Amino acid sequence: MTNQPATARTAADLPKGTRVTTPEGRMGTVDGYDVGRVNNPDHVNYGREYVGVEMDPIEGAAPGANRTRLFVDELTAENRDSGCSRHHVGDRRGAHSEALPIPRCESGATYGVWDELAGGFTFAVDCATEAANWATEQLNEDPDGEMTIKAVCREHEKQPAATCEECYGDDESDDEG
Incomplete structure (x- = not known):
């Protein structure tokens, strides 16, 4: 089928x-x-x-x-990915679907809207689709916005999980002697 x-x-x-x-x-x-x-x-x-x-x-x-x-x-x-089945949130990205991909929700994770122009997270919730829907509303008002949906570091709430500077950054003692 x-x-x-x-x-x-x-x-x-x-x-x-x-x-x-x-x-x-x-x-x-x-x-x-x-x-x-x-x-x-x-x-x-x-x-x-x-x-x-x-x-x-x-x-x-x-x-x-x-x-x-x-x-x-x-x-x-549409039978394709129509939202988050974990949180029962519908996908409302519409025209922003391609430019605003959504990571799959994981239990216990927080997802945020990373706004390059604002220099960090501007909105965070436990559902990636809900975060993407919020970002879509913002992008509809400001089409020049540069937003992405990222998992938030579990230890450092102001940092993206995959690139947390505090978790993965260089040791400060190597910077200057």
Whole structure:
């Protein structure tokens, strides 16, 4: 069996954070709001379920123009990595997915948004996907930002785990004699 996208049948198939594609090929993320069913028996769409979707940004679009309600039976859900299964957090990176990779969450680890312009961590939580979602919000406001998601050193909270200067740095006695 292949891991192909699937057309959703009910709103329950599209929980908050699910990445979806419209029939036109536009992508977005289910926002967890505006979930319902057309209940008017005289309406042409009677019985169809809908969900609120935050569409991926389009350059030059007015604020709020990317939020919409779409019929569930027209959406295709992505089966690829759709977030953190450990913490049940949906991936909302959208257009920033490629530039903002997410490390896999490990038990007991903390993940932070490393901001080169700020010179360190600006946000830290126990879920890498949640950190990436926060960074995405910041990058949507400031597209020139330079952020990455990194595990935080367990001993030195201001340092990235893989390159902690205090854990892996040179011995100070070698610097000057």
